[in-house]
Amino acid sequence: MGILRLAHVDVRTPDLDLSAAYYTEVMGLQQVARTDDCVYLKCWDEEDHHSLRMRYHPRTGMDSFTFRVEEEDDLHELEKKVESYGCPTSRVSRGAAVGQGESIRFEVPSGQIMELVWDIEKTGNLLGKHNPAPVPPPDLPGIAPPRMDHMLVNAEEVAESAAFFIDVLGMRMTEQVLDGNGHQLGVWLAGNTRSPHDIAIVNGPNGALHHWAYWLDDWDHIRQAADTLAYNGVQIDQGPTRHGVTRGNTIYFFDPLGIRNEVFTGGYWVDPDTEILTWTEDNFGKGLFYYENVVSQRFLRMHT
Incomplete structure (x- = not known):
């Protein structure tokens, strides 16, 4: 029970095209989705829909960060604990955020916005599930972290x-x-x-x-x-x-x-x-x- 790992970071950028070019061409991330004001990216060995969301905004900064919990019931239990501590929470409904189900959102004592989620859309890595190679394709651009x-x-x-x-x-x-x-x-x-x-x-x-x-x-x-x-x-x-x-x-x-x-x-x-x-x-x-x-x-x- 409890927190599993970091799921994704959501940031703001005043130049969405420049940021997308850097993270795909230099960092070597995969662009998995794009809307009018957001770009979603992931690394080649990540199973989740995305690990980085960039949103257009005139001022650079972080919107929020999200951790995945181990079990679905952990959301309810942690929601109660966070509220008992004195941090108000809100529920983000399924479909409100691209690539994930319902989550809880709150401000941590240091002022950042944090979300907890269990249900994340699985889109798979670049290796596949049938006789997969142990390494990614050799033509990936940039640094290409896993x-x-x-x-x-x-x-x-x-x-x-x-x-x-x-x-x-x-x-x-x-x-x-x-x-x-x-x-x-x-x-x-x-x-x-x-x-x-x-x-x-x-x-x-x-x-x-x-x-x-x-x-x-x-x-x-x-x-x-x-x-x-x-x-x-x-x-x-x-x-x-x-x-x-x-x-x-x-x-x-x-x-x-x-x-x-x-x-x-x-x-x-x-x-x-x-x-x-x-x-x-x-x-x-x-x-x-x-x-x-x-x-x-x-x-x-x-x-x-």
Whole structure:
């Protein structure tokens, strides 16, 4: 029972054509649907209808993010818990959102809009179900990640937000960074996956999106992604490098409208009883970027 994984991220863009071109040609996502004001995209190994929705709006930003729950009954149970906590919820009816059934929507304590859904339209990956190849077609453009992996949002009160995701939504903390007084500056949280994180929360303005990340299979794919980004003139923010937190290998970069993306690989498996890893503020340079051992304020403070 409870939260399974990140399902999709919904963002706004003032240039839908430019954004669609970047995410299909440079990132190598598949465009699965388009309406007058929205584009829906997914990675080649994702079964769900989409993992990214882009909506035309004069101002860039995030509309909402959606997590999938394990069982249909979890929607009702989590709806009661969210409302008991003090966050009003609303029901989004089946058919109101492309590619999914009924969901619940609410504002988390840090100000972002979150949805929970169980019923998602399954459209399959590019491999098929009959004698499938283990790899995608070789002519896919761009980086072509197999799936979306996680996201990071900001919160003015990290501890309050962490408590909501843990105590109300049932996620588990894998890592944290504490200041000298023991206050949480950042937390990494997992649903019912074996990943070290499905969402992270770091100190910053309420309502802000820091980034979302795509999974790549290994360090060599990270190197190839760096080549693709450089060839296409994409602004690289950090990397290729490695995190101490999560142990992941990474590159951060910006889409044409200034939204930060990440490609990520590595990490470690997490069991339900895995002990929380704690970083102290004075050692967080290695936690953030292990090779550089620097806490980049520009990296932490730039957000959407």
